Amino acid sequence: MDMEEKLKPFIWIEHESGSTSVILxxxxxxxxxxxxxxxxxxxxxxxxxxxxxxxxLQERLPDLVDVVRFDPEGSMFCAYSKDREALKQFAIEFKDACEDDALIRDLFSRAELD
Structure with missing residues (x-):
């Protein structure tokens, strides 16, 4: 399975500047x-x-807290980084967590309203 398929419905984007993003x-x-x-x-x-x-990120990939950044909007979630491999690791592991209903609900129980 390629990266694009593995991340759906998240979308992987490589920018000309060399940075990468994953959006939903x-x-x-x-x-x-x-x-x-x-x-x-x-x-x-x-x-x-x-x-x-x-x-x-804080609980599962604390070593990436200063590497992966977020830039959400009302209708879109966006994570980005200049470190392609770090963002790739975050994106794959976050998608896997989303597919684990018990895990994602547990993590969400500690999310704070922005």
């Missing part, structure tokens, strides 16, 4: 996770995904 157009993927905390104000928007990804 929010609204369909894993909405049920965000619905568990809707009464707290979580909507499943890009900022909520950023909060979830920050918990994942």
């Amino acid at each position: 157009n929010v609204g369909t993927y894993k909405n049920e996770v965000f619905e568990t905390r809707a009464e707290e104000g979580f909507e499943g928007n890009g900022y909520d995904w950023g909060s979830l990804a920050a918990v994942f």
